[in-house]
Amino acid sequence: MATETSAPPLVRAGGLSAGADRRISRHRLRERLGTQAFLIPITVVLALFFLVPLAESVYWSFTDYSGFSQSSHLVGLRNYREIFTDSEVLTGLGFTLLYAVATTVIVTVIAIPLATVLNRRFPGRNAVRAAFFFPAVPSMALLGLVWTFVLSPLSSGVINSVLGDVFGVGPVPWLSDNTLAKVSVVTVGVWAQAGWHAVLYLAYLQSVPRDYYEAATIDGATPRQQFFRITLPLLAPAMTVSQFLLLINGLRVYDLPFTLTKGGPGYATTTFTQVLIQRGVSGGDYGLGAALGVVFLVAVAIVLFLQLSVTRRLERRFR
Amino acid sequence: MSIDPTTAQLSRRRFVQGSLMAALLGGTALATSSCSTSTAAGGGGGAKTLSFLSWDTQTVMQPVLDLFKQQTGFDVSASYAPPVAQYVSTLQTRLQSGTAPDVFILTAEDKQIVPGGFVKDLSGQSSLSVMNSANKDFMTVDGKVYGLSISSWAGGIMYNKALLAKVGASSLPDSWDGFLELCAALKAKGITPYYDAAKEGNFMSLWGLLGGYFADHGGFPDQDIFAGKTTFADTWTEPFVAYCKLYTQGLTPQSILGLTGDQVVSEFANSRVAMFGAGTWNVPTVQKSAPDLSFDTGAIPGFNKGTTYWTGAASPGFAVNAKAKNPEAALKFLEFMASLDGAKVYGTSSGAITTTSNYTPTVPAALTNQAAGARSGKIYLPVVAWPRHSNDLNTELTTQLQQMIQGSVKPQDIPAALDKKLKQLDGK
Numbered sequence: 001m002a003t004e005t006s007a008p009p010l011v012r013a014g015g016l017s018a019g020a021d022r023r024i025s026r027h028r029l030r031e032r033l034g035t036q037a038f039l040i041p042i043t044v045v046l047a048l049f050f051l052v053p054l055a056e057s058v059y060w061s062f063t064d065y066s067g068f069s070q071s072s073h074l075v076g077l078r079n080y081r082e083i084f085t086d087s088e089v090l091t092g093l094g095f096t097l098l099y100a101v102a103t104t105v106i107v108t109v110i111a112i113p114l115a116t117v118l119n120r121r122f123p124g125r126n127a128v129r130a131a132f133f134f135p136a137v138p139s140m141a142l143l144g145l146v147w148t149f150v151l152s153p154l155s156s157g158v159i160n161s162v163l164g165d166v167f168g169v170g171p172v173p174w175l176s177d178n179t180l181a182k183v184s185v186v187t188v189g190v191w192a193q194a195g196w197h198a199v200l201y202l203a204y205l206q207s208v209p210r211d212y213y214e215a216a217t218i219d220g221a222t223p224r225q226q227f228f229r230i231t232l233p234l235l236a237p238a239m240t241v242s243q244f245l246l247l248i249n250g251l252r253v254y255d256l257p258f259t260l261t262k263g264g265p266g267y268a269t270t271t272f273t274q275v276l277i278q279r280g281v282s283g284g285d286y287g288l289g290a291a292l293g294v295v296f297l298v299a300v301a302i303v304l305f306l307q308l309s310v311t312r313r314l315e316r317r318f319r
Numbered sequence: 320m321s322i323d324p325t326t327a328q329l330s331r332r333r334f335v336q337g338s339l340m341a342a343l344l345g346g347t348a349l350a351t352s353s354c355s356t357s358t359a360a361g362g363g364g365g366a367k368t369l370s371f372l373s374w375d376t377q378t379v380m381q382p383v384l385d386l387f388k389q390q391t392g393f394d395v396s397a398s399y400a401p402p403v404a405q406y407v408s409t410l411q412t413r414l415q416s417g418t419a420p421d422v423f424i425l426t427a428e429d430k431q432i433v434p435g436g437f438v439k440d441l442s443g444q445s446s447l448s449v450m451n452s453a454n455k456d457f458m459t460v461d462g463k464v465y466g467l468s469i470s471s472w473a474g475g476i477m478y479n480k481a482l483l484a485k486v487g488a489s490s491l492p493d494s495w496d497g498f499l500e501l502c503a504a505l506k507a508k509g510i511t512p513y514y515d516a517a518k519e520g521n522f523m524s525l526w527g528l529l530g531g532y533f534a535d536h537g538g539f540p541d542q543d544i545f546a547g548k549t550t551f552a553d554t555w556t557e558p559f560v561a562y563c564k565l566y567t568q569g570l571t572p573q574s575i576l577g578l579t580g581d582q583v584v585s586e587f588a589n590s591r592v593a594m595f596g597a598g599t600w601n602v603p604t605v606q607k608s609a610p611d612l613s614f615d616t617g618a619i620p621g622f623n624k625g626t627t628y629w630t631g632a633a634s635p636g637f638a639v640n641a642k643a644k645n646p647e648a649a650l651k652f653l654e655f656m657a658s659l660d661g662a663k664v665y666g667t668s669s670g671a672i673t674t675t676s677n678y679t680p681t682v683p684a685a686l687t688n689q690a691a692g693a694r695s696g697k698i699y700l701p702v703v704a705w706p707r708h709s710n711d712l713n714t715e716l717t718t719q720l721q722q723m724i725q726g727s728v729k730p731q732d733i734p735a736a737l738d739k740k741l742k743q744l745d746g747k
Binding site for chain 2: 066067068069088148149151152153154156171173174175176177178181261262264265266267277278279281282283284285
């Protein structure tokens with residue numbers, strides 16, 4: 001049965017009618033608003049808990065606010081000048097960068113081969129995977145406290161006992177010598193994170209089709225060639241994610257060095273975050289603390305931007 | 320299947336409106352919750368309610384507050400923050416936001432709030448009459464008393480009697496040189512002589528040595544140093560260099576830089592070190608870890624023969640908010656804490672050595688010496704004597720000492736480094 005309609009034609013010569021045009025754009029506008037409405041709650045949260053505090057930090061970084069007095073004064077760039085001339089801050093920044101870069105490089109170098117081993121079939125594979133993942137479960141602060149006993153510089157320390165009993169080597173000053181303390185902090189940081197990142201690489205490895213390896217084997221590729229020509233390029237996206245996380249964790253590190261060495265001996269293992277907390281909060285110099293926070297944010301943004309640029313370029317190259 | 324465009328439009332509209340409403344409600348809820356937190360933190364209202372911020376735990380303070388309520392009829396709205404950094408930060412935030420309690424704890428690290436006008440001057444209050452002079456000095460700023468401190472702690476050198484007996488010693492010597500000789504004798508016997516918890520900046524015997532030296536050489540120089548009348552270099556160098564001989568003469572190993580306070584106590588309890596710098600809080604731990612160990616604690620041997628001194632400090636005081644909502648209850652609380660009942664219940668509950676003149680606490684035998692030291696007022700701790708920048712200066716001192724132990728800084732250069740740091744901090 002045919003039905004006639006008196007509605008105006010939707011299409012006129014040369015395109016849609018003006019009314020239909022308006023209805024469609026209203027419809028699209030509503031759709032767009034509907035989609036964007038999903039962003040409102042997170043935008044509110046972001047504004048309340050990030051943008052407003054950030055703006056306030058920038059303001060306070062130009063003041064001498066101490067938290068002890070009811071007034072504060074604008075002091076221009078004084079706090080920023082102090083940051084770049086204070087040896088404690090600069091030492092903290094230096095060790096933080098060393099820790100971030102060293103853990104990122106070493107964990108990556110360890111985690112990828114470890115992931116390829118964990119991807120093979122062998123008895124007790126799941127237990128071994130769990131064992132490597134386990135150090136990522138407890139907090140870094142707890143690990144730091146435990147490793148304090150393991151790395152105790154006394155002959156009664158766990159490692160020193162073994163060295164003394166088995167090899168007859170005298171106690172090694174793991175945490176009481178500047179260089180060894182830095183090495184110890186980085187080593188524990190690597191130990192704590194390598195397993196977790198190996199599991200991350202493992203997840204990516206499991207999505208690599210076996211066909212690639214079978215074809216490469218038929219073509220006569222050695223396991224080494226397969227690793228460098230197939231595995232590594234296909235892990236490039238995983239490396240981007242892993243190194244991004246490692247760098248962020250490294251740059252903001254506080255709990256592990258603080259519990260393991262308290263930032264010492266001297267300033268040897270003091271981190272930027274520790275300086276921020278000690279000088280800004282505990283020392284009541286909130287103006288300086290805010291300036292440290294702003295500088296830290298900018299430094300982290302620059303480092304992460306560089307890291308993402310490099311790894312994405314590598315990803316494109318291997319694609 | 321067709322979709323009714325009207326319904327679809329309504330659904331979308333409702334969704335958009337709903338989302339906006341949810342966001343608004345969410346924002347309002349957040350704002351409201353932060354307000355309500357502030358209000359609660361400000362303490363309960365009502366003329367019969369006292370608000371109080373404690374850094375002792377609730378377990379310690381509850382019996383005290385219960386007895387206060389029983390005796391005065393005032394309710395207490397108490398909140399708690401652990402010492403030191405978290406407490407100071409909490410108090411600062413509440414003072415700045417106008418939600419500070421009627422009574423709070425005034426300590427070395429937050430004494431700088433006094434010039435800010437946040438603390439009521441208590442000079443002339445009857446409750447202060449029972450305070451020990453060392454406690455009163457600690458609570459005094461520019462000649463006015465701003466807090467009621469009713470207890471102190473004392474730290475000295477805890478020694479293992481059996482290990483000391485191996486070199487013919489039965490107690491600590493009465494001079495620093497004698498102490499160094501004792502350490503050398505122990506070392507010659509293959510016994511590790513002495514530890515301070517250097518990793519944590521706890522150089523217990525240094526503070527007592529400095530205190531004894533100052534007491535014998537014209538008084539404590541802290542106020543004059545900060546007033547620019549003298550310097551750390553002029554007043555500290557002699558006793559400071561004497562202390563550092565522990566390290567420059569190899570009597571204490573560099574490995575202490577990697578030891579926490581707990582590890583030091585553990586080494587002592589296992590008889591692997593003969594002596595260590597100990598506070599009153601270490602006694603129960605040693606007793607529990609090594610029930611059969613025979614030990615005692617003595618005062619720090621003095622720079623001059625025959626003089627000894629204790630490391631220690633008056634405990635933080637109870638202070639009244641200058642803008643207290645219930646000043647009457649606040650002053651009543653201070654009167655109660657200064658009373659025999661208040662000091663007794665607080666001493667029993669906290670284990671602190673109370674120092675008020677109206678009550679003598681009963682302490683375990685192992686604490687007798689330290690309790691006597693605390694109550695004598697012959698105690699010194701620079702960080703609480705410094706009127707400003709105590710946190711930054713203490714960090715600088717710890718770092719310099721750690722570098723000295725490593726051999727990269729000379730002992731005689733450290734007091735001068737403190738002068739430089741103070742000048743830098745004051746120049747800001």
